[in-house]
Amino acid sequence: MFIQQLVNGVSIGGIYALMATGYALIYSLLGFSNWAHGDVAMLGAYIGFLCVATVRMPFWLSALTALLGAGVISILNERLAYRRIRRNNAPTMFLMIAAMGLSVTFQNMVIVFLGPKFRTYPPVIPVKAISLGSIKIGVLDIFSMAFVIIAMSLLELLITKTKFGLAIRAASSNMITASLMGINIDFYITLVFLLAGSFAGAGGVLLGLKYTVYPQMGNVSLKAFIASVFGGLGSVRGAIVGAFIIGIMEVFVSGFITSGLRDLFTFGLLIAILLIKPSGLFGIDIQDKA
Template sequence: MNQILQQLINGLSIGSVYALMAVGYSLVYSIMNFSNFAHGGVIMLGAYFGFFFVTLYGMPFWVAFLGAGVCSMLVAVLVERVAYKPLRARNAPFLYFMISAMGASMFMENFVIATIGPTFRTYPQIFPSQPFNLGGIYVGRLDMVMFLISCTSLMALVYFIEFTKLGKAIQATAFNPRASALMGINTDFVIIVVFALGGFLAGIAGVLFGMKYTVYPQIGSITIKSFIAAVFGGLGSLTGAVIGSFILGILETLVSGYMMSQYRDLISFSLLILILVFKPMGLMGKSSEEKA
């Protein structure tokens, strides 16, 4: 029984980081109706920002953590202004947005390789390695920090979306952009805010994931897992993205613990295929005329 609880705790920890990544997908999809594959590049840069803030500039962890989130937020907004806004101005097909997103992601990855190098980098130990012992169940301090930070960030996001004027504008734009514009909502500004929110969460997720494992230019590929979680929960649904992320995180740890870690990705991608075949809207997804 303790082993099952141990795996569940580990799954909740990694699932909470997946959730930070997945909500960025869902936010952009809810507004622009396409999957922002440049999200992985922003996550990767967030991991590097946090690493260099801590090691090169000697910043305290919390300052470096928030600084990485702000820098990633600026990168995400820059990507939207450069890669997506011109396409929106021309009412380009959504396929063009996806191609532009993949191009932006490849640019960021290769820019890091050309300037910083492909070397793997490890965060210095920030939290004590001694885990908490809760009745025979061991909880790592970093895992607990990851879970608490992720949950706090997600609750703050939900509060912002549900109980602020700008959050209501985001909901209205997601429901009907044209009607929202006619009602006086600045939809262009709303899109900037959505990318800023997604970029900030991607940045802090990159820092947490980099601390848990390591930092390298291809770390953005982990965003595929968050995309699976977003599809599972339902693209466009923040609640669905969070639920899907926790389910995926728990599923992966159970597969690694009771089967073989090599099967983890196999199970994840098999889940994606099954969802797309049998329930393409996901658990809580909303119907849409075009999906990408």
């Protein structure tokens, strides 16, 4: 039972991690909470759903379209809203408010054009479970975990081994200085939004496959936010660790206590970390950003 729950926790934690990493990347660069991040995931889930259920595209192509679509929407958010605010040197609070506005807009646009109904993906991935001794793992969970592991490994490589990673680490330390070293900041911000959006889209599709697709499903990114705060705002590794801890904790609380208390524990964890170590597990104390 214990190991069974652990597997379930890792499975859901992985989906949180997909969202939390993009969220953390954006925070580390621009210093604001992108509240529209979850809604990008929701739009990704809808794009995937429409491709599979309405257009009847093969699943892999639908998933790819969802990933790219969410990435493009994420870039558009930055180009049309955040970039203008950045140009004016406005406080980061303005970015956060703009993100909230985008979030409300996306949710309501989906309600207007696609309806408020809950929708389920057709069974593209067999609803079967594979038994390993006493543990049962759903095929979907295996698929999801494999995807998460690959995505996280690639992300780690990207951040530690490439020019892209070096540039965004430098830019998150000081954006103006980085640009004076010849780094085209706007270009890297665009790439980060593409990456974050695609990861969110993937998270959305996986959530949609596991549960249902509905206009408010993006609110699950609140969990990604908590994971990110828990791991240290702006730290990608922290976000991954935080996401898995929250995923596992939620499953254990639902499984061994009661599912009604699940969110109580999650939010309790947020309050606890803010009281005990506000900078989070891997957080760096905020330095002069000027």
